[in-house]
Amino acid sequence: EAGVAQSPRYKIIEKRQSVAFWCNPISGHATLYWYQQILGQGPKLLIQFQNNGVVDDSQLPKDRFSAERLKGVDSTLKIQPAKLEDSAVYLCASSPYGGGLGTEAFFGQGTRLTVV
Amino acid sequence: KNQVEQSPQSLIILEGKNCTLQCNYTVSPFSNLRWYKQDTGRGPVSLTIMTFSENTKSNGRYTATLDADTKQSSLHITASQLSDSASYICVVSPAALSYNTDKLIFGTGTRLQVFP
Numbered sequence: 001e002a003g004v005a006q007s008p009r010y011k012i013i014e015k016r017q018s019v020a021f022w023c024n025p026i027s028g029h030a031t032l033y034w035y036q037q038i039l040g041q042g043p044k045l046l047i048q049f050q051n052n053g054v055v056d057d058s059q060l061p062k063d064r065f066s067a068e069r070l071k072g073v074d075s076t077l078k079i080q081p082a083k084l085e086d087s088a089v090y091l092c093a094s095s096p097y098g099g100g101l102g103t104e105a106f107f108g109q110g111t112r113l114t115v116v
Numbered sequence: 117k118n119q120v121e122q123s124p125q126s127l128i129i130l131e132g133k134n135c136t137l138q139c140n141y142t143v144s145p146f147s148n149l150r151w152y153k154q155d156t157g158r159g160p161v162s163l164t165i166m167t168f169s170e171n172t173k174s175n176g177r178y179t180a181t182l183d184a185d186t187k188q189s190s191l192h193i194t195a196s197q198l199s200d201s202a203s204y205i206c207v208v209s210p211a212a213l214s215y216n217t218d219k220l221i222f223g224t225g226t227r228l229q230v231f232p
Binding site: 004033035040041042043044045048056091093104105106107108109110112 | 120150152157158159160161162165205219220222223224225
């Protein structure tokens with residue numbers, strides 16, 4: 001079974017520029033998560049999709065971050081404009097439909113963003 | 117507020133020794149608890165997942181315990197190897213509002229270093 005694919009693996013941009021990350025979840029997985037992980041901290045949920053609908057985006061800085069999941073499969077996360085404090089690893093994860101009792105969540109390798 | 121706290125923050129042990137990592141949570145109502153291993157520069161990988169009715173689960177040299185009454189979990193690593201050097205993250209899911217959502221609340225992790 002193919003894992004969660006993310007690209008790019010690394011990205012360096014200047015502050016105020018824009019950047020986009022892409023995630024392809026495991027085939028058939030209905031739930032898709034985007035997390036921000038700052039060095040030395042645990043991942044923080046940015047947005048959770050169920051198919052192509054948003055379940056939770058309460059911690060997404062909506063003035064600069066946006067995400068979409070067209071057709072309930074691939075997803076993109078965009079930052080515009082980027083700030084220095086956005087430097088982090090952005091992790092995408094997916095899990096099968098019907099997570100209630102704890103179905104497994106699988107993570108991609110992440111995109112390491114450095115804002116200079 | 118739903119929180120997950122882990123201790124110690126970091127740990128250094130010698131190869132072949134055992135160690136135990138702790139996780140305390142305030143998530144309520146509670147659905148399941150997971151332990152993830154995250155190697156540097158990679159996404160988290162699941163080690164164990166336990167529902168509220170389970171109190172122990174093993175995965176090779178990793179054994180997780182859960183006390184849902186005291187809201188505590190531990191991860192015991194037996195006969196440590198150099199490859200065990202990583203961050204270990206405790207993740208708790210609240211009871212789902214509906215069966216098709218599964219939120220993940222992350223601890224900040226314990227960074228384990230195993231030296232020869």
